[in-house]
Amino acid sequence: xxxxxxxxxxxxxxxxxxxxxxxxxxxxxxxxxxxxxxxxxxxxxxxxxxxxxxxxxxxxxxxxxxxxxxxxxxx
Amino acid sequence: xxxxxxxxxxxxxxxxxxxxxxxxxxxxxxxxxxxxxxxxxxxxxxxxxxxxxxxxxxxxxxxxxxxxxxxxxxxxxxxxxxxxxxxxxxxxxxxxxxxxxxxxxxxxxxxxxxxxxxxxxxxxxxxxxxxxxxxxxxxxxxxxxxxxxxxxxxxxxxxxxxxxxxxxxxxxxxxxxxxxxxxxxxxxxxxxxxxxxxxxxxxxxxxxxxxxxxxxxxxxxxxxxxxxxxxxxxxxxxxxxxxxxxxxxxxxxxxxxxxxxxxxxxxxxxxxxxxxxxxxxxxxxxxxxxxxxxxxxxxxxxxxxxxxxxxxxxxxxxxxxxxxxxxxxxxxxxxxxxxxxxxxxxxxxxxxxxxxxxxxxxxxxxxxxxxxxxxxxxxxxxxxxxxxxxxxxxxxxxxxxxxxxxxxxxxxxxxxxxxxxxxxxxxxxxxxxxxxxxxxxxxxxxxxxxxxxxxxxxxxxxxxxxxxxxxxxxxxxxxxxxxxxxxxxxxxxxxxxxxxxxxxxxxxxxxxxxxxxxxxxxxxxxxxxxxxxxxxxxxxxxxxxxxxxxxxxxxxxxxxxxxxxxxxxxxxxxxxxxxxxxxxxxxxxxxxxxxxxxxxxxxxxxxxxxxxxxxxxxxxxx
Numbered sequence: 001x002x003x004x005x006x007x008x009x010x011x012x013x014x015x016x017x018x019x020x021x022x023x024x025x026x027x028x029x030x031x032x033x034x035x036x037x038x039x040x041x042x043x044x045x046x047x048x049x050x051x052x053x054x055x056x057x058x059x060x061x062x063x064x065x066x067x068x069x070x071x072x073x074x075x
Numbered sequence: 076x077x078x079x080x081x082x083x084x085x086x087x088x089x090x091x092x093x094x095x096x097x098x099x100x101x102x103x104x105x106x107x108x109x110x111x112x113x114x115x116x117x118x119x120x121x122x123x124x125x126x127x128x129x130x131x132x133x134x135x136x137x138x139x140x141x142x143x144x145x146x147x148x149x150x151x152x153x154x155x156x157x158x159x160x161x162x163x164x165x166x167x168x169x170x171x172x173x174x175x176x177x178x179x180x181x182x183x184x185x186x187x188x189x190x191x192x193x194x195x196x197x198x199x200x201x202x203x204x205x206x207x208x209x210x211x212x213x214x215x216x217x218x219x220x221x222x223x224x225x226x227x228x229x230x231x232x233x234x235x236x237x238x239x240x241x242x243x244x245x246x247x248x249x250x251x252x253x254x255x256x257x258x259x260x261x262x263x264x265x266x267x268x269x270x271x272x273x274x275x276x277x278x279x280x281x282x283x284x285x286x287x288x289x290x291x292x293x294x295x296x297x298x299x300x301x302x303x304x305x306x307x308x309x310x311x312x313x314x315x316x317x318x319x320x321x322x323x324x325x326x327x328x329x330x331x332x333x334x335x336x337x338x339x340x341x342x343x344x345x346x347x348x349x350x351x352x353x354x355x356x357x358x359x360x361x362x363x364x365x366x367x368x369x370x371x372x373x374x375x376x377x378x379x380x381x382x383x384x385x386x387x388x389x390x391x392x393x394x395x396x397x398x399x400x401x402x403x404x405x406x407x408x409x410x411x412x413x414x415x416x417x418x419x420x421x422x423x424x425x426x427x428x429x430x431x432x433x434x435x436x437x438x439x440x441x442x443x444x445x446x447x448x449x450x451x452x453x454x455x456x457x458x459x460x461x462x463x464x465x466x467x468x469x470x471x472x473x474x475x476x477x478x479x480x481x482x483x484x485x486x487x488x489x490x491x492x493x494x495x496x497x498x499x500x501x502x503x504x505x506x507x508x509x510x511x512x513x514x515x516x517x518x519x520x521x522x523x524x525x526x527x528x529x530x531x532x533x534x535x536x537x538x539x540x541x542x543x544x545x546x547x548x549x550x551x552x553x554x555x556x557x558x559x560x561x562x563x564x565x566x567x568x569x570x571x572x573x574x575x576x577x578x579x580x581x582x583x584x585x586x587x588x589x590x591x592x593x594x595x596x597x598x599x600x601x602x603x604x605x606x607x608x609x610x611x612x613x614x615x616x617x618x619x620x621x622x623x624x625x626x627x628x629x630x631x632x633x634x635x636x637x638x639x640x641x642x643x644x645x646x647x648x649x650x651x652x653x654x655x656x657x658x659x660x661x662x663x664x665x666x667x668x669x670x671x672x673x674x675x676x677x678x679x680x681x682x683x684x685x686x687x688x689x690x691x692x693x694x695x696x697x
Contacts, residue, residue, distance in 0.1 A: 014110060015110050015114075016114035037141035039306070040139070040142050041110055041142050041312075043301075045107065048103060055301075056302065057301075060306075
């Protein structure tokens, strides 16, 4: 996972969410397909992809998909 | 495959192929597949494929359980089932409201299975600070009282199965007690609590408790501290996925898709060495390190066989040397009489499996096939997608784990019938040989000396578990496809208008046992046969005609003027769709998949002359 597009592709292909670049900067409550219940599954997938532990507390505080991506790559 | 199918937006359209698409996925990929599948609307799948078997699974419990829905969906899809999942808002104690309130959204979903997932934090969230083992004991006891109460009330109300689980005990809790005495006391009260959760399943037939300890012992993480702390997801996703696999097998047996036959390769699977390259004495089944490993595996196979799993050997070998190994080799645990069939020839194995299913009169999807050869396993997967394939490795010490990891033969409970099933099927093969010695079927049937007994049973009858099992296992001669768990059967029998007639059969080759059941509802002068079931071992011998005639005669003699019968099409009961028409009923109504029939009792069919019928219907009249 090297770019935010890779991240969005994971959301589409592995979680089945309809998201594209235009959703990345939106507040999460404006992303129609997003629901916080996906966060746990997403965390598991990202940890598997990156081979690193990702701080869930920071992920929970992320307000946009782009911020989640930033947390995931900073880990 | 699945991921491409999802990208193309064809998952609902291609749902029947999903089972094969996910058959070979790793555990991790299966979790992802479950995520995608759980996003499907079951209604879309049913619109495209109306015959897909559906199971509604309600999920409640303590803590966050949303990841479980995906795993449940994937595990049910592995068995060709479509899951309709609903996850209740899982907060502290919400399961108590979900289960305790008959008006809750959980019951509104009319679930077949209710998963009440319990975790250790339901105890530790409530202990005071500082805490002692006595505090844990007190809170565990309180929770058990609540759960027992829910189980008791649940038992009375619903046809569903309530699934509980034991609570794992984490080292981060035990180690908070620094003295060993207290720590031991904590473990003791904890396992006593778990034992009581397990005993609830014995007390209430509609309750099941899954013991998580053996699953965790496979090396699966039980918790993820981050998920537990921040998301209140107190059991690790890997453990929930493993738990979902157990639920998948429970769902499979509930929908009647029981695996019945274990077909085993021989060389490299049941014994070491290649029989064709050595002598009968040269194969390894004890004595050496590897030989002992094969012997241990054979003991497990024998253990499964003793519980009603039909064993068959399917080997590329000549038959004589194979028979010689089973009869003369001193180290074999398994002997010829443990198998219903020993097939050793040079035909492709899929042809042999097709023939085996035909001889035993079971569907191909009742078979589990075990082989150490990647080629043979691949061939069967490709040619016979309904067969469950287990590839064992070159290391026989791992065979048992590999075989048992998936609970292919899991069943709610076993009955007397299961202990003698192999003998029954072996009798059947003797009947086939006997049949070959006659010119006509009539002559054969009359020489078979078939004895049939029909009896009306009452609640509390020792035959109840077997009748429930018949409804769960019988697919072909099951007029409506109806299934009844033991608790539902008891509920039915409590209804004074309903009665259940059992069919027992025997012939010159032996006792067939309890082979059928007829569910009848009587309202004034109308009797309705709600379902008619007969084991696939015995149909087409006149037994079904004899029983139907006896039931019609009894209805007539007790003042009924009409008997109705119904048929509901399922994937497997096509061959009985004209059963009522062939026996003097006229069609009353029909749509594409169901039909009702009526008999006016003016001309009641005779009992076929080759059947010796003992009619005990009057002895237990309602």
